[in-house]
Amino acid sequence: MDFTEDQITRYSRHILLQDVGVEGQEKIKAGKVLIIGAGGLGAPVAFYLAAAGLGTIGIIDGDVVDLSNLQRQIIHFTADVNKPKVLSAKEKINQLNPDVKVNIYQELFTSENAFDIITDYDFIVDGTDNFPVKFLINDACVLAGKPFSHGGILRFEGQTFTHTPGNACYRCLFNSPPPPNAVPTCSQAGVLGAIAGMLGTIQAAEVLKYFTGVGELLTNRLLSFNAKTMDFRTIRTKRSGRCPVCGEHPTVTTLIDYEQTACDLASHRKDKR
Amino acid sequence: MATYNLDITKEHCPMTFVKTKIELSKLRTGDILNVKLSEGEALENVPKSAAEQGFNVLSVTETGTKGIYNVEIEK
Numbered sequence: 001m002d003f004t005e006d007q008i009t010r011y012s013r014h015i016l017l018q019d020v021g022v023e024g025q026e027k028i029k030a031g032k033v034l035i036i037g038a039g040g041l042g043a044p045v046a047f048y049l050a051a052a053g054l055g056t057i058g059i060i061d062g063d064v065v066d067l068s069n070l071q072r073q074i075i076h077f078t079a080d081v082n083k084p085k086v087l088s089a090k091e092k093i094n095q096l097n098p099d100v101k102v103n104i105y106q107e108l109f110t111s112e113n114a115f116d117i118i119t120d121y122d123f124i125v126d127g128t129d130n131f132p133v134k135f136l137i138n139d140a141c142v143l144a145g146k147p148f149s150h151g152g153i154l155r156f157e158g159q160t161f162t163h164t165p166g167n168a169c170y171r172c173l174f175n176s177p178p179p180p181n182a183v184p185t186c187s188q189a190g191v192l193g194a195i196a197g198m199l200g201t202i203q204a205a206e207v208l209k210y211f212t213g214v215g216e217l218l219t220n221r222l223l224s225f226n227a228k229t230m231d232f233r234t235i236r237t238k239r240s241g242r243c244p245v246c247g248e249h250p251t252v253t254t255l256i257d258y259e260q261t262a263c264d265l266a267s268h269r270k271d272k273r
Numbered sequence: 274m275a276t277y278n279l280d281i282t283k284e285h286c287p288m289t290f291v292k293t294k295i296e297l298s299k300l301r302t303g304d305i306l307n308v309k310l311s312e313g314e315a316l317e318n319v320p321k322s323a324a325e326q327g328f329n330v331l332s333v334t335e336t337g338t339k340g341i342y343n344v345e346i347e348k
Contacts, residue, residue, distance in 0.1 A: 003295075012291040018326045022298035 007099065011053055024212035025053065029099075031211040032056040034121040036109050036137055038063075038085040040196030041151045041203065042127030043075035048204035050093040050100045054211075057093060058121055060105035061085045072193030109133055111255035114140040123210055124148035125203055131177040132258035138163070138170035139252055142245050147210060149203040149218075154184065156192050158199035159224040161237070162206045167219040172240040172247075177258050195227055276305040281315060282341060289315045290322045293346070297328060300348045308344045309336065320344050 003011070003025070014020045014028070031054050035042045038061040049057055063085050065076045073085075080088040086104035093102050105117060109128070114136060118124055124146055126137045134150065141148040147164040163169050202223065209215050220239070225232040245252040279296045281289045293308055300306060310319055320330045329347040336343050 008291060008295055009288070012288060015291050015294055016287055022295055
């Protein structure tokens with residue numbers, strides 16, 4: 001136990017919890033998490049993990065902050081417009097908690113860099129806004145044996161689940177990316193800003209549960225909510241023997257960069273959720 | 274089995290129990306921690322919280338100083 005007096009005070013509300021305590025706080029301190037996307041989901045995830053005293057946070061994002069991001073991407077401030085998102089996020093994390101080591105990657109997450117980057121982390125958080133990268137994160141994590149939290153939001157709805165090795169993956173639930181014409185276009189893809197906070201904080205809680213071993217993770221369950229009615233439900237899922245990446249006869253054995261629509265690509269530069 | 278001492282008479286809630294937990298985390302099972310604390314909030318809460326979180330509160334006794342108590346907790 002090598003917490004300073006300031007750290008004891010800072011983390012006192014964790015230490016008080018019977019399920020966390022000093023031992024749990026030490027596990028949080030030892031944790032290394034990669035957040036893919038410093039946007040609507042990545043922002044609250046980064047904030048809560050930093051506040052919690054997570055030891056190492058990696059953030060990958062190739063975008064710069066756009067004015068239209070600020071409605072939901074709460075780690076970026078007005079003065080950060082045009083600044084690389086990873087830099088903006090790192091500055092806020094350091095201000096919130098100087099104990100946290102922050103690694104930044106100002107690039108897109110691709111089949112080329114995926115394995116090299118995730119290898120240094122214990123847990124991966126999907127904070128992306130498009131299907132090709134969600135499938136890439138799933139495949140990279142399953143093939144590398146890394147746990148991850150899936151998260152997705154649109155309009156008033158959100159969904160999330162947690163994958164750990166041996167349990168259901170994204171492809172067990174959704175075989176392959178939807179055809180581009182089935183995906184909402186930019187003009188259809190609004191989102192209530194607070195939804196990003198709702199979903200992202202669930203993901204952050206899953207990360208903290210993973211490291212402390214508290215409770216039951218959202219494995220083999222898909223949590224979805226609709227903020228219009230505030231109905232939350234969890235749908236039981238299970239690993240599929242026919243899953244193309246973790247099933248009995250996998251067809252996905254290397255990483256694939258699925259094609260993105262022009263709208264997705266534009267959104268990567270300008271308007272990442 | 275060893276005995277340790279902790280003075281939390283200058284702490285306020287919830288740091289009274291936080292400091293107690295920190296100290297207990299350093300002990301081995303079966304070790305004893307004598308916690309010196311003040312009457313009022315600390316006396317009401319620390320023994321109760323310790324018991325709730327699975328520690329064995331062996332005794333609560335007033336010390337020679339009025340209003341200052343010793344709580345004997347076994348890990």
